[in-house]
Structure formats: C-alpha cells, structure tokens
Amino acid sequence: MSSRSEKRRAAWAALGRGGDAGGSSRAPFLGIHFTCCGIYGRIYRTRDRRAYEGRCPRCLARLRVPIGDGGVAQRFFRAI
C-alpha cells in the first residue's frame, strides 16, 4: 500500500546525493565567526586557492584569510 510513496522518497534521496556531497576532498568555503557583528557566516575560497575571501553578511566588511601550508587553523576572524 505504501510502496509507492516509499519509492518516491528513495528517488528524492538519490537526487540529493548527486549534488555537492562527494567530489572535492575539501570544502571550498570556510566557516567564520564575524566578531565585528558577532554572527556566524562563511567565506569562499578564491580561484587560485591561496586565500578565502568574503564579506560579513551584516556590515559587508571584506574579509580575506590567506591559506598557509596545511590550510587554515584559525576559525575566528574579525572583518575590518
């Protein structure tokens, strides 16, 4: 009786898996706590993969985080 809805659910699950789940080993964004406004957001990796760049979602201050050897250890930044 409920097999039909179960099939549909499985189809949706398969669709969801095809997105950005697999692929690159590292996420192209960095979770950031914007201390300027006390909120959490994310900034994205630049094309040359040497830094993360983005803006505070609230005050739109620019933030750039250079990527050193082995990545970025720090997770809390203040956008200036």
Ligand SMILES: [Zn+2]
């Ligand atoms: Zn801010």
